[in-house]
Amino acid sequence: MKRVAARISGTSEKSFGMYQKASAARHAGRDLVHLELGRPHADTPVPIKEATIEALRRGEVHYSDLRGLPVLRDALAAKLSQRNGIPATPDSVLVTCGLTHASFAAFMAVLDPDDEVILLEPYYPQHLGKIELAGAKAVFAPLDASDDFTLRPDLIEPHLTARTRMIVLVNPVNPTGRVYTKAELQGLADLAIRHDLLVFSDEVYEDIVYDGVTHHSIAALPGMAERTISAFAFTKSYAMDGWRLGYLHAPDWVMAGLLKITANDVTHVNTFIQYGALAAINGDREILDRLIADDKARRDLVVSRLNQMPGVRCALPHGSIYAFPDISAFGIGAQEMADRILEEAGVVVEAGTFYGASGEGHLRVCFGSEGIERISEGMDRLQSFFNALWQEGKS
Numbered sequence: 001m002k003r004v005a006a007r008i009s010g011t012s013e014k015s016f017g018m019y020q021k022a023s024a025a026r027h028a029g030r031d032l033v034h035l036e037l038g039r040p041h042a043d044t045p046v047p048i049k050e051a052t053i054e055a056l057r058r059g060e061v062h063y064s065d066l067r068g069l070p071v072l073r074d075a076l077a078a079k080l081s082q083r084n085g086i087p088a089t090p091d092s093v094l095v096t097c098g099l100t101h102a103s104f105a106a107f108m109a110v111l112d113p114d115d116e117v118i119l120l121e122p123y124y125p126q127h128l129g130k131i132e133l134a135g136a137k138a139v140f141a142p143l144d145a146s147d148d149f150t151l152r153p154d155l156i157e158p159h160l161t162a163r164t165r166m167i168v169l170v171n172p173v174n175p176t177g178r179v180y181t182k183a184e185l186q187g188l189a190d191l192a193i194r195h196d197l198l199v200f201s202d203e204v205y206e207d208i209v210y211d212g213v214t215h216h217s218i219a220a221l222p223g224m225a226e227r228t229i230s231a232f233a234f235t236k237s238y239a240m241d242g243w244r245l246g247y248l249h250a251p252d253w254v255m256a257g258l259l260k261i262t263a264n265d266v267t268h269v270n271t272f273i274q275y276g277a278l279a280a281i282n283g284d285r286e287i288l289d290r291l292i293a294d295d296k297a298r299r300d301l302v303v304s305r306l307n308q309m310p311g312v313r314c315a316l317p318h319g320s321i322y323a324f325p326d327i328s329a330f331g332i333g334a335q336e337m338a339d340r341i342l343e344e345a346g347v348v349v350e351a352g353t354f355y356g357a358s359g360e361g362h363l364r365v366c367f368g369s370e371g372i373e374r375i376s377e378g379m380d381r382l383q384s385f386f387n388a389l390w391q392e393g394k395s
């Protein structure tokens with residue numbers, strides 16, 4: 001009687017990495033600087049909250065459209081067409097409970113048992129469990145750290161087999177902060193078309209780009225909209241992580257399958273919060289710009305401080321809320337280094353290997369979730385830690 005489904009027992013345990021490890025120290029009352037969780041620091045902008053409260057007051061508390069409010073899907077289709085260049089219609093858009101739900105629905109809708117799915121390494125670990133729950137197998141395609149984790153078809157092609165069904169793309173990238181160029185995406189698109197593959201494109205950080213760099217959606221490239229499921233969320237852009245609100249764009253032939261999943265698992269997304277999403281998408285661009293400027297100030301601080309530390313080299317991330325410094329000069333494994341930083345410096349950072357073996361020699365430092373003073377404190381602690389470690393190595 002006491003038996004969970006094989007699909008559960010046969011899949012990897014979901015891990016929260018250093019966040020989980022730090023919880024014992026946190027409960028023991030230790031003063032930790034948290035640079036591990038990718039949680040936005042800011043509060044959700046007031047106009048978004050007000051629109052939601054107003055919707056509640058109006059009585060928007062009942063069942064509504066299974067795909068999401070028509071008025072919201074109209075606005076999202078316009079945004080996808082104009083900003084992302086994806087040929088969207090309201091019926092090719094599905095509102096979801098965050099990007100997590102969008103990816104779950106997508107994998108369940110198109111993957112069969114024994115299908116293979118390429119994850120570009122370093123990969124976002126939370127995609128793995130969903131692929132496994134769908135019965136499919138993840139295959140890792142490591143990108144090259146010494147080539148700035150460039151998206152290169154020649155590093156992906158050797159991992160393709162007759163069973164490969166899909167490539168998962170995250171752009172901008174968690175954990176490296178890379179924003180892929182149009183040429184890199186075109187290379188991946190050519191590969192997908194040549195091998196008749198689907199692409200799942202996670203664009204949760206689409207708005208969080210710096211230095212005038214442009215984020216491109218792969219579905220906008222010729223021939224890609226029909227083979228790409230593109231997923232977005234309000235989570236990071238608008239500091240709405242707890243709202244659980246996202247959306248996806250999919251070709252017609254996938255949408256019926258997607259609806260079968262979402263209509264069965266959630267029926268539809270909570271009605272009144274969708275009015276908050278509408279306020280976000282129709283709102284003043286200035287709101288978004290202010291949040292991104294705030295992230296940029298933190299990024300600049302973190303990257304310049306990391307690069308002043310002996311043995312640490314940090315490339316400038318042009319997107320996301322993560323720096324991915326190279327600490328290989330110490331000859332200490334990334335996990336051991338992250339554990340020691342927690343123990344000895346009271347700073348929580350993630351080991352690069354949490355994102356796959358190709359993240360070895362790196363740490364992921366999130367600059368999005370603590371206030372600027374706490375980030376400075378974290379950098380002071382890391383500076384002392386690396387100074388001491390460097391001296392130790394020399395003596």
Ligand SMILES: Cc1ncc(COP(=O)(O)O)c(C=O)c1O
Nearest residue numbers: 038098099100124174204233235
């Ligand atoms: C790459 C990536 N995809 C998806 C998510 C989850 O998004 P959501 O909270 O909208 O489900 C995150 C959150 O950290 C992420 O980094």
